[in-house]
Amino acid sequence: DIQLTQSPSFLSASVGDRVTITCRASQGISSYLAWYQQKPGKAPKVLIYAASTLQSGVPSRFSGSGSGTEFTLTISSLQPEDSATYFCQHLNSYPLAFGGGTKVEIK
Amino acid sequence: QVQLQESGPGLVKPSETLSLTCTVSGGSVSSGSYYWSWIRQPPGKGLEWIGFIYNSGSTNYNPSLKSRVTISLDTSKNQLSLKLSSVTAADTAVYYCARVLRFPYFYMDVWGKGTTVTVSS
Numbered sequence: 001d002i003q004l005t006q007s008p009s010f011l012s013a014s015v016g017d018r019v020t021i022t023c024r025a026s027q028g029i030s031s032y033l034a035w036y037q038q039k040p041g042k043a044p045k046v047l048i049y050a051a052s053t054l055q056s057g058v059p060s061r062f063s064g065s066g067s068g069t070e071f072t073l074t075i076s077s078l079q080p081e082d083s084a085t086y087f088c089q090h091l092n093s094y095p096l097a098f099g100g101g102t103k104v105e106i107k
Numbered sequence: 108q109v110q111l112q113e114s115g116p117g118l119v120k121p122s123e124t125l126s127l128t129c130t131v132s133g134g135s136v137s138s139g140s141y142y143w144s145w146i147r148q149p150p151g152k153g154l155e156w157i158g159f160i161y162n163s164g165s166t167n168y169n170p171s172l173k174s175r176v177t178i179s180l181d182t183s184k185n186q187l188s189l190k191l192s193s194v195t196a197a198d199t200a201v202y203y204c205a206r207v208l209r210f211p212y213f214y215m216d217v218w219g220k221g222t223t224v225t226v227s228s
Contacts, residue, residue, distance in 0.1 A: 001170075034214040043203055043221050044154065049214035087154055091213045095169040098154040 002026050004088055006099035014107045019075040021102045023088035028068045032092035035064055035073045038101075039084045047086075048073065080106055109134035111204050111219035119198075119226050125191040129204030129219055136180050136187060137162050142207035143187045144215065145178060147200040155200075159207055160187060194226045 003026040013019050023033065031051040036044035046055045048064035051071055061076045075082055083106045088099040115127035129143070136143055144159035158168035160178045168176050177190040191198060202224055206217040 032213060036215075043218040044215075045218070046214060046216055049216075050212045053212065055216070089154075089215070094167055095171070096156040098156070100153050 004099035006102050010103045012105040017078045019078050021073045023071045023099050025069045029090045029092035031067045033071050034089045036087045037084045113219045113222035125194050127189045129187045131185045137182050144205045144207050145189045146203045149200045196226050199226045
């Protein structure tokens, strides 16, 4: 099974900061990676799919990059509404799996 | 705009079978473009993929749950269902259904709001 390791597990940043979250796969997954945002009490919402494609309607300050085993989600200018937990997910093989999550707090 | 809504008992006794339904509106579970999936999230923890089903009825389950899980489709009601047998407290979680786009990209594009299931006597 492929495991995903996210880092950091928690980060605190100010409005306007550039924020980067990393997701590492235990083996190569090509570009079969998605990023989701989850706010408390809500369902996850897709931000990025195929490692770097922005889902329709998602603000352009979100971007994704990487392939193989290392991936990043970047928020170019952090906004108050970006306070949430972010998960990566691989869809390269079965079983599908999610990373442990990164909680983003606004200072 | 497609919407998914989970429903089912909020409380299940240990050793019994958890049964949930996901009703799809604004789209069809018979569409060949999607898989239909279940995912769960224990309180304060991360997400776990349970499995998914295609319109043909073919399924793929997480091996960690495979012996206890059944996912099925009811095309007449435009619903998918989840059955998880022999539940324990470890199965307490929010359960989500989600639509999974198959191609040209593979990802979960629409999620239900989730339903909380507690396993307790």
